[in-house]
Amino acid sequence: MPDCPTLGQPRTENDRARPLGYVHIPRSDDIERVAAAITDSVGNPLGAVVVCGPKYRMQDRIQEIGLACRKVARTVSNLVSGDASSTGGRGRWSANGS
Numbered sequence: 001m002p003d004c005p006t007l008g009q010p011r012t013e014n015d016r017a018r019p020l021g022y023v024h025i026p027r028s029d030d031i032e033r034v035a036a037a038i039t040d041s042v043g044n045p046l047g048a049v050v051v052c053g054p055k056y057r058m059q060d061r062i063q064e065i066g067l068a069c070r071k072v073a074r075t076v077s078n079l080v081s082g083d084a085s086s087t088g089g090r091g092r093w094s095a096n097g098s
Contacts, residue, residue, distance in 0.1 A: 021074075022066035032058040034065045036073035041081035049073040 017023035017037075025033040035050040049069045051058075058065060 020066060021070035024062050024066060030055045032062065034058075034062060034069055036066070036069035038073045038076045038080070040077070041083075046077075046080060049076070 022034060022036040025035065027033070031052055032055050033050065033052050035048045037045050038047040038049065040046055049072045051065050051069055
């Protein structure tokens, strides 16, 4: 199974993602994958914003899509952390949407 990540690959992808705020996950198939982490107030991962699509549509737009993933992930991270200053004053997000 050549496309299965080994234990070394996730750390390498994380190392690449840190300075960018997103990661492009290349594989040998025809699907592009771009993701950015959603974190809590101390940086613990809670989830991710992920965009997957056909290589022929995404390959020339990886940076654009990555920056959009990063922006959305940061917005969600700020909402769940209660940082109202960076969420337009909306404050903490709750499960009921308030």
